[in-house]
Amino acid sequence: MTGTSLAGRHALVTGASGGIGQAIVRRLVAAGANVTLAGRNGERLEALKASLPPAQVRTIAGFDVTDAQAIARGAEAARAGFGPVSILVNNAGEAPSAPFDRMTPDFWNQVLAVDLTSVFLVTQAFLADIKAHGQGGRIINVASTAGLAGYRYVSAYAAAKHGVVGLTRSLALELARSGVTVNAVCPGFTDTPLIARAVDAIVAKTGRSDDDTRAELAKANPQGRLVEPDEVADTVLWLSQPGASAITGQAIAVAGGEVMTG
Numbered sequence: 632m633t634g635t636s637l638a639g640r641h642a643l644v645t646g647a648s649g650g651i652g653q654a655i656v657r658r659l660v661a662a663g664a665n666v667t668l669a670g671r672n673g674e675r676l677e678a679l680k681a682s683l684p685p686a687q688v689r690t691i692a693g694f695d696v697t698d699a700q701a702i703a704r705g706a707e708a709a710r711a712g713f714g715p716v717s718i719l720v721n722n723a724g725e726a727p728s729a730p731f732d733r734m735t736p737d738f739w740n741q742v743l744a745v746d747l748t749s750v751f752l753v754t755q756a757f758l759a760d761i762k763a764h765g766q767g768g769r770i771i772n773v774a775s776t777a778g779l780a781g782y783r784y785v786s787a788y789a790a791a792k793h794g795v796v797g798l799t800r801s802l803a804l805e806l807a808r809s810g811v812t813v814n815a816v817c818p819g820f821t822d823t824p825l826i827a828r829a830v831d832a833i834v835a836k837t838g839r840s841d842d843d844t845r846a847e848l849a850k851a852n853p854q855g856r857l858v859e860p861d862e863v864a865d866t867v868l869w870l871s872q873p874g875a876s877a878i879t880g881q882a883i884a885v886a887g888g889e890v891m892t893g
Contacts, residue, residue, distance in 0.1 A: 636872050638663035640767065641713040645696055645753060646723030648675035650823025651773060654860035655720055658868040660687050665713040669694035669705055670723070689713060696723045696749035699756075706756045715760035718871050721750045721795075722773040726825060728784040728832070739787045746791035750798060761811055768811035769871050772799050773863070776819045779882060779890045792817075796882045803880030812879035816866050819886030820848045822857040854887035 642659045646652045647668035656679065659666050665687050668676050673692030680688045689712040695701040709716060724746045729738060750772055761768040777785060778792030796815050803813040820826060830844045837844075849856050863885050869875055870883075884890045 635663040637718070640664045640718055640871075641667070641709075641716050642718035642720065642871065643667040643669055643709055643716045643757065644720040644722055645669045645694065645749070646773075647690075648672050648679055649722070650825065651818065651821060651860045651863050652722045653679055654864035655722060655773075655867050656688075657683070658861075658864040659718070659720075659871065660684065662868060662872070663687075664718065664871075665689075667691060667709045667712060667716070669709070671695055696721075696753055697744040699752055702752055702756045710760070715763060716757045717761060717764035717767055718769040718771070719754065719757050719761060720771045720773065720867060721753055723749055723753075724773070724775075726775075726777075726785060726788045726829070728829070729787075730784055731786050734787060742787035743791050743794070746788060747794040747798075750795055754802070762806070762809050764811070766810035766876060767873065768806075768809070770799075770802070770806075770811065770813040771867050771870050772813075772815045773867070774799070774815040774817045774882065776817050776884055776886050776890045778815065778817055779884060779892065799882065800880045807879060810876070812870070812876065814870050814878060814880070815882040816863060816870070817882050817884045817886070817890070817892075818863045819852055819858050819884070819889045821860060821863060823860055826857065852887040852889050856887065858885055858887065 642664045647656050648670045660683050668690045670676050676690040680690050691705045691708050694705040772795050774795040775792045777789040778796040781789050799813050799815040833844045866885050884892050
């Protein structure tokens with residue numbers, strides 16, 4: 632999908648070098664947006680930037696979404712590059728697994744910091760910019776079907792993503808009259824490096840084959856497959872555009888019918 636529907640708009644994407652993050656960046660750039668790629672891994676960010684039109688892309692490395700000071704520095708750098716941010720995509724996250732009875736407080740706190748508190752911190756840092764944009768302001772939180780349902784062995788992740796959905800709905804109501812929309816995109820199991828690492832961990836623990844493990848994950852999707860990153864990115868792009876101005880407070884499952892929202 633290409634076009635100029637977001638021409639002149641400044642979007643910032645956290646976790647930009649990951650599988651879903653890269654797909655989102657490419658969709659936003661193709662729609663004409665100027666995009667700031669935020670993440671911790673500068674080498675991967677620069678590699679992504681090199682594949683995109685240089686005039687539309689800036690990178691901010693060392694953007695630790697759990698560190699308020701790093702976020703503040705990143706916000707200043709983002710504004711210096713393309714001006715105020717009007718589209719914020721909170722995409723950074725991680726999904727480690729552990730049985731509940733073996734989970735430590737440090738494990739729990741780290742997962743909530745990365746997957747939930749980060750959304751609070753980053754959104755606060757850019758909220759004034761987004762509100763100033765009025766009707767075109769967009770906050771899009773990449774959550775998960777784990778924010779709509781429970782899964783075994785990822786209770787910390789599921790709790791954090793449920794929190795993201797709740798935050799999304801509450802903030803949408805607070806900002807409704809400003810014209811800013813706030814939505815969550817909830818992918819099911821998606822074919823990304825994160826899933827590849829999860830598959831490797833399962834194979835190491837169980838001795839099952841890579842193909843069998845992937846097939847087991849795909850069973851959760853009634854379509855019998857993993858979601859593609861571009862399918863998540865297309866949903867983010869739709870929510871970013873002017874035609875989605877009446878869509879707010881929603882948690883949209885991109886999961887082949889695994890979770891029915893209503």
